[in-house]
Amino acid sequence: MSDNNAANRCPVVHFDHNSQEHSANPADSYRQLRESTPVAWSEAHEGYWILSDYQSVFDAARDDGTFTSQRTPSGGEGLAVVIPKTPMHMHIPIELDPPEFRKYRKIINPITAPAATANMENMIKKYVTWFVDEIIELGEGDISTTIGVPALVTVDWLGLPVEGWHKYAFVHHQALTGVPGSDDYKRAMEVVMPEISQEMRLIIADRRRDPQDDAISALVQQEIDGELIDLEDVFSIVELLLAGGTGTTSSLVSQTVVWLYQNQEVRQDLTNNPEKLDKAIEEFLRFFSPTQGLARTVTEDVEFHGCPMQKEDRVLLAWASANRDEKAFPEADEIDIERWPNRHMAFGVGVHRCAGSHLGRAMVKEMLSQILTRMPGYVVDLDNIVPYPHQGTNTGFKSIPISFMPGKRLGPKLNNIAAISTR
Numbered sequence: 302m303s304d305n306n307a308a309n310r311c312p313v314v315h316f317d318h319n320s321q322e323h324s325a326n327p328a329d330s331y332r333q334l335r336e337s338t339p340v341a342w343s344e345a346h347e348g349y350w351i352l353s354d355y356q357s358v359f360d361a362a363r364d365d366g367t368f369t370s371q372r373t374p375s376g377g378e379g380l381a382v383v384i385p386k387t388p389m390h391m392h393i394p395i396e397l398d399p400p401e402f403r404k405y406r407k408i409i410n411p412i413t414a415p416a417a418t419a420n421m422e423n424m425i426k427k428y429v430t431w432f433v434d435e436i437i438e439l440g441e442g443d444i445s446t447t448i449g450v451p452a453l454v455t456v457d458w459l460g461l462p463v464e465g466w467h468k469y470a471f472v473h474h475q476a477l478t479g480v481p482g483s484d485d486y487k488r489a490m491e492v493v494m495p496e497i498s499q500e501m502r503l504i505i506a507d508r509r510r511d512p513q514d515d516a517i518s519a520l521v522q523q524e525i526d527g528e529l530i531d532l533e534d535v536f537s538i539v540e541l542l543l544a545g546g547t548g549t550t551s552s553l554v555s556q557t558v559v560w561l562y563q564n565q566e567v568r569q570d571l572t573n574n575p576e577k578l579d580k581a582i583e584e585f586l587r588f589f590s591p592t593q594g595l596a597r598t599v600t601e602d603v604e605f606h607g608c609p610m611q612k613e614d615r616v617l618l619a620w621a622s623a624n625r626d627e628k629a630f631p632e633a634d635e636i637d638i639e640r641w642p643n644r645h646m647a648f649g650v651g652v653h654r655c656a657g658s659h660l661g662r663a664m665v666k667e668m669l670s671q672i673l674t675r676m677p678g679y680v681v682d683l684d685n686i687v688p689y690p691h692q693g694t695n696t697g698f699k700s701i702p703i704s705f706m707p708g709k710r711l712g713p714k715l716n717n718i719a720a721i722s723t724r
């Protein structure tokens with residue numbers, strides 16, 4: 302086990318990415334750390350290192366030998382890539398290291414590749430249209446409801462029942478943005494999670510017997526080491542795809558919508574010139590970094606960027622902070638929608654770089670496009686926006702009241718979301 306004696310650490314800081322103090326202004330909090338102690342040790346959460354400049358995050362993310370993503374006893378039970386560990390089933394392949402990792406990533410790549418994502422454009426469009434239709438005639442609403450889009454798209458793409466999409470969204474939002482110990486968090490983990498886990502296992506087994514045209518069916522037919530993949534491993538992959546797909550994309554859209562309201566010239570520019578959206582989305586990814594930081598565990602005693610790390614030490618790779626490092630991005634605290642090149646780390650770096658980046662970008666683009674064109678003059682009630690209760694892993698808003706000029710529906714009025722499912 303690692304030696305948590307602060308005297309053996311250099312430098313020791315008072316920092317906790319899950320604290321209210323940090324949540325009040327994560328960018329400021331990370332800036333102070335990055336500029337004074339880019340590799341630092343905190344005693345919070347039984348002790349962990351925080352890497353906050355571009356170079357240290359980049360170096361650690363590319364060195365799986367020293368910084369493992371696998372579960373180890375350090376830091377207790379649960380998801381190894383977050384601090385503190387969330388009590389969840391093992392996620393594959395994010396909690397595996399090469400060479401084992403590659404066997405699984407290889408079977409995920411085809412279902413998340415650009416060609417596969419291009420086939421989902423129609424589905425994405427339908428769901429975004431449905432969400433916008435729900436409020437377009439009213440002239441007001443909570444635009445954060447569009448955060449349902451990524452959950453719905455992911456659930457439909459996987460082949461899970463779309464009428465139950467909100468259960469999946471609820472559990473995965475709570476896991477990443479809820480407050481451990483709160484009523485919602487407990488309900489998500491203790492009641493809804495077991496319920497959806499059982500549903501997922503039944504569907505996974507069913508697809509092996511009777512494949513359909515969905516991502517779960519594609520996964521259950523794959524082989525690992527020459528044998529049909531274990532269904533429990535498929536479950537671990539599906540859970541990760543849900544976790545990856547739901548929170549991150551909505552976090553980005555929620556923050557971008559608020560920022561564009563506060564920066565009307567840019568909003569007008571993007572409305573008039575939609576061809577600028579692709580580059581702008583990369584800049585929003587850099588600036589807002591929906592996944593603020595993820596964790597690794599040190600595999601052997603090592604000196605890293607001048608600091609003595611010990612086997613089993615936990616380490617936070619702060620993507621969000623690296624993305625604001627002036628050494629990598631001139632005027633890093635400004636949004637420049639034309640910034641190029643833009644080598645941000647919002648999707649991570651190294652072998653675990655996001656498998657869903659193409660899908661994430663496609664969903665963000667469709668959501669922003671429809672919000673900009675169908676609600677062109679939207680006004681955000683800034684006094685009543687509600688941020689996620691803590692911003693340690695995912696930043697964003699859980700409520701964004703807006704008003705706008707009422708518009709026309711594009712689709713029929715539906716009582717049941719399953720009616721627009723693509724299957």
Ligand code: HEM
Binds near residue numbers: 395653
């Ligand atoms: C804006 C949207 C997104 C952001 C900011 C984001 C961010 C990230 C980051 C930072 C990682 C690196 C993990 C690590 O190094 O430990 C990652 C991995 C991953 N993401 Fe995303 N993600 C997004 C969307 C998605 C979507 C839509 C999906 C799935 C449908 C997805 C699935 C995954 C998976 C499966 C991994 C693990 C890859 C591996 O271990 O090889 N992500 N994501």
